[in-house]
Each structure stands twice: as C-alpha cells, then as structure tokens.
Amino acid sequence: MSLALAVRLSPKQERSIAESTARLNIWWGAIRSGKTIASLIRWVTFVATAPRGGSLVIVGKTADTIARNVFDVLTDPAIMGPIAKRITYTRGAPTATILGRKVEIISSNDARSENRLRGMTAAGAYVDEATLIERPFWDMLLSRLSVKGAKLFASTNPDSPSHWLKKDFLDRAAELDLRQWHFRLDDNHSLDAAYVKALKSEYSGLWYKRFIAGLWVMAEGAIYDQFDEDRHVVDELPPMEKWLAAGIDYGTVNPFAAILVGVSTPDETGQRRIFLASELRYDSRVERRQLTDSEYSERLTNWLDHIPDAHGPGTRGVRPDWLLVDPSAASFIAQLYRDGHRPIQGDNAVLDGIRTVSNLIAADHLRVHRSCRGFLDEVASYAWDEKKAERGEDAPVKVDDHSLDAARYALHSTQAAWLRLLEPVPTF
Structure with missing residues (x-):
C-alpha cells in the first residue's frame, strides 16, 4: 500500500520502510532523527494488509506515552496527509481504529494489560520505546505473534549496551528473523540547522551519546559532568x-x-x-x-x-x-x-x-x-x-x-x- 504523505522522507527512512519485511523490525537511534515516523508509516502500511485471524496491538510504557508518541503522529495531517482521517483514537481508550482495523492499545506498566496480552493471538504489533518495556512482557508479546505472517515493528532510543534488547536481539540479528536501522540526528534532513545546533548544545555526557549520536553506551562516571x-x-x-x-x-x-x-x-x-x-x-x-x-x-x-x-x-x-x-x-x-x-x-x-x-x-x-x-x-x-x-x-x-x-x-x-x-x- 502506498500512502499520500504530507512529509518528505529521507533515503534512510524510505529504505527502512521498504526493507522491513522480517518478523522483527526495529528502528533505533537519536531523538528527532526520523526513526519514529518511518516505523509508524511502516506500521500503517502493514495494518492495511495484515493477516486476518489475529489481533493487532500497539504497546507502550503508558497510555500517555502511546497517545503522545504514536497517535499524535498518526492523526496529524501535516505528517500523514489524508490518511490521518482514517485513524481514530480517544486518549486512554483500550482500542483504536486504523484503516478500518481494530487495534488493541496496551500499556506495559498496567498489570491488567498483561492479562489482555496473555490471552491474545496476534497478527501484528507496534512497540513504542522498546527499551522501557520489561523483558517478560516483551517475551510474552513475541509468543502471541503466532498468526502466519505476523510481524513486530518497534522504535527506541539506545540504552545501556548491556540492555536485553541490545544483547539478546539486536546483537543476534543474524541468528534471528530481525532487521534493524540505526538513525542519527543528522539523518533527519527536514530539521532546521539552527534547531539541530541548539539540540546538540542542550545535551551532554551520557544523554548526548545516546540521544544525539544514537549510541548504546554505558552510564559511567560523573552524572552532572558539565557542572562547573x-x-x-x-x-x-x-x-x-x-x-x-x-x-x-x-x-x-x-x-x-x-x-x-x-x-x-x-x-x-x-x-x-x-x-x-x-x-x-x-x-x-x-x-x-x-x-x-x-x-x-x-x-x-x-x-x-x-x-x-x-x-x-x-x-x-x-x-x-x-x-x-x-x-x-x-x-x-x-x-x-x-x-x-x-x-x-x-x-x-x-x-x-x-x-x-x-x-x-x-x-x-x-x-x-x-x-x-x-x-x-x-x-x-x-x-x-x-x-x-x-x-x-x-x-x-x-x-x-x-x-x-x-x-x-x-x-x-x-x-x-x-x-x-x-x-x-x-x-x-
């Protein structure tokens, strides 16, 4: 399915959307680097042709982060163009509608949500801020993706190189049915140069390495290292x-x-x-x-x-x-x-x-x-x-x-x- 988008995609975004055909597809890297928009566009195209006979689910840390990070993007005509009108969601609601398909909304820090996931047979999932999801919840989600052709799409900022997502999945991509894309801040060509310069100056130390350079680095040394x-x-x-x-x-x-x-x-x-x-x-x-x-x-x-x-x-x-x-x-x-x-x-x-x-x-x-x-x-x-x-x-x-x-x-x-x-x- 091709979408009439209101934004111009970068070559890396276009390539990641076209190549994300694995069972697990993960976009990771810097903030404002374009990874979230690319992953969400790919998710919408998947929903349009997703296998029947299983649920579609969007997972995030909280209902608020799902609303902000996912649906504020999907329902924005300035990003999604006319397709935004075919996506409906009420903040805090347990379900949404995307292109006529019902989508379950599950926050991973809600104990009741785990019960909804436990009994589900899923055909597709989108995971927002994947590093913030607890490992048992992630494993359960993967076990629910049992419909033929089921796929998972996820985006995240980097965390510690010892994080389970890095060690057990990204580093083992060659052994798994997994594709991944690393986005740097400079990959987003639509950002104003002055804004990029300001953003780079506002982060330091660990946060700069993770959120600007998009690197998986360990937290070490002084926390407020720029305080003088x-x-x-x-x-x-x-x-x-x-x-x-x-x-x-x-x-x-x-x-x-x-x-x-x-x-x-x-x-x-x-x-x-x-x-x-x-x-x-x-x-x-x-x-x-x-x-x-x-x-x-x-x-x-x-x-x-x-x-x-x-x-x-x-x-x-x-x-x-x-x-x-x-x-x-x-x-x-x-x-x-x-x-x-x-x-x-x-x-x-x-x-x-x-x-x-x-x-x-x-x-x-x-x-x-x-x-x-x-x-x-x-x-x-x-x-x-x-x-x-x-x-x-x-x-x-x-x-x-x-x-x-x-x-x-x-x-x-x-x-x-x-x-x-x-x-x-x-x-x-």
Whole structure:
C-alpha cells in the first residue's frame, strides 16, 4: 500500500520502510532523527494488509506515552496527509481504529494489560520505546505473534549496551528473523540547522551519546559532568520574575533538604535563567536529634518567610507556585496541609529528572547560589552505579544525594512551566 504523505522522507527512512519485511523490525537511534515516523508509516502500511485471524496491538510504557508518541503522529495531517482521517483514537481508550482495523492499545506498566496480552493471538504489533518495556512482557508479546505472517515493528532510543534488547536481539540479528536501522540526528534532513545546533548544545555526557549520536553506551562516571563551579555558581541573585518551586527531599535519619527555585528576569541579552536560590538542610546525625513532621514544617515555613530581598531590596518572604515533596513522605505532606501549605508529590522519575537537570546545565540555563552548600557538596560526587550499569541498569549511587533529589523534584516536576520562559526575549 502506498500512502499520500504530507512529509518528505529521507533515503534512510524510505529504505527502512521498504526493507522491513522480517518478523522483527526495529528502528533505533537519536531523538528527532526520523526513526519514529518511518516505523509508524511502516506500521500503517502493514495494518492495511495484515493477516486476518489475529489481533493487532500497539504497546507502550503508558497510555500517555502511546497517545503522545504514536497517535499524535498518526492523526496529524501535516505528517500523514489524508490518511490521518482514517485513524481514530480517544486518549486512554483500550482500542483504536486504523484503516478500518481494530487495534488493541496496551500499556506495559498496567498489570491488567498483561492479562489482555496473555490471552491474545496476534497478527501484528507496534512497540513504542522498546527499551522501557520489561523483558517478560516483551517475551510474552513475541509468543502471541503466532498468526502466519505476523510481524513486530518497534522504535527506541539506545540504552545501556548491556540492555536485553541490545544483547539478546539486536546483537543476534543474524541468528534471528530481525532487521534493524540505526538513525542519527543528522539523518533527519527536514530539521532546521539552527534547531539541530541548539539540540546538540542542550545535551551532554551520557544523554548526548545516546540521544544525539544514537549510541548504546554505558552510564559511567560523573552524572552532572558539565557542572562547573566557576561558571554555574553565583554569589548574588538577580531579581526573580517568578518564584517557581521549592523541592523537598524528606529525611528523618537521612538529611532533610529543601531547595528554592526561581526564574530570573531577562538579562541584557534577553535570556532568563533558573536559579537554585536558597537551601534549607537539617542532618539529624550531625545535630544528634531527629525532628518531628511538625518541627520540619515549622522550619520550612520560617525559611520561606525569611528569604531576603525576595521581591526587591528590603523585602522578605516568598511562597513559590509549587511545593514539591518526596512522594514517599506521606505523613509530612499531611502535616504541611494542616499548616496551611498546598504541597503536591514531586515527580520521582529518576532518570528523566536527571536528564532534565543535565540538559539545563548543558544549555547554560542553570545557576546555583553559593549558599546552597548541600547541593554543591553533592553535585561533584554524584556518579553512576557501575555495578548496576554492568547489569544494564542506569541508576545513580544512592549516597549523598538529598539536596540533589530536592532540586530534581523542583526542576523536573515544573518543566512545563519554565520551558517557554527560557526562550530568549527579543532585545531591540
């Protein structure tokens, strides 16, 4: 089946679509490299002629990621042309319709979804972000593809070279009925050159190698490898346009840490920046006394009430837009409510949060006031866990990371709020 597409495909995209005739077909590589669009176009052409007598299924980590990564593309006329009108999906629904065929939608992190997959006979599957799928779920999906002519199509960013998808499938392609395509950022010729340059500058270290170069590399060494005290630490704060958030990592035996985050007014070049402006920290092991939830709440309130020059010289006190707390600290969250605050649980997606902070540092959008000693003491020694990396798992060493976690809650949870603020303001 040929599609009247609204986008112009690159030679690599066209070749991957034409050659993806194996039982397993996997597109992997950099972000914005064209791999997802190519794989989804191939999926739609497969659906048009897929074997009957079996289900068609789209799998992703969550219903939200499926909606965003798959159906936002498939239903966009600017990409899919008139074919977009023949694809219908309601966000969160268990099924979709593609070219008149019913397609099951399954999120791999939902225990109920596994039961739907377990009893299925499948004729075809599309897998979004394959490295985020648990191995048992993947194996079960492959076992369900039992109809003659059944095929799987998947796209993913690279992960650790020890990841099961790399070791047990991509590296064994010659032994399996599997074809694969590696996409680099520079393979997408439709991207604006200035955008590509900006994207490359916004990633560093591990994230650059995986998401820009499209390489399977191990997480090793310092996590925030571009952080430089000479460049990123300040002794004075500029005026703040917005007091964005306070991130809180709750601890009783471990240190309690809170970080206040502000977005500055534009500087002389029209650029706003995010500032870690102040830190509250209490270590019960050093002080030799544990505090109660009520005492922590009182200290937090007093700290926020006495932030100096918060709204101009001589002013004091701030109430940030968000109070983002360690999700495991249920009793402390309840205490904050009783004391008149409106806390919410911080987003504790560790790797995504680390990537958010890393990107801010790499793009030169983050500054840290010198008074945030806990953060500055921890950031230099924050490193990847080498033993876990050897097992294919990306994870930081869980030592001396309390202020870092507080900053991560504040920055990652509010990304939608600050992202547009960091766009340069035109100066005349």
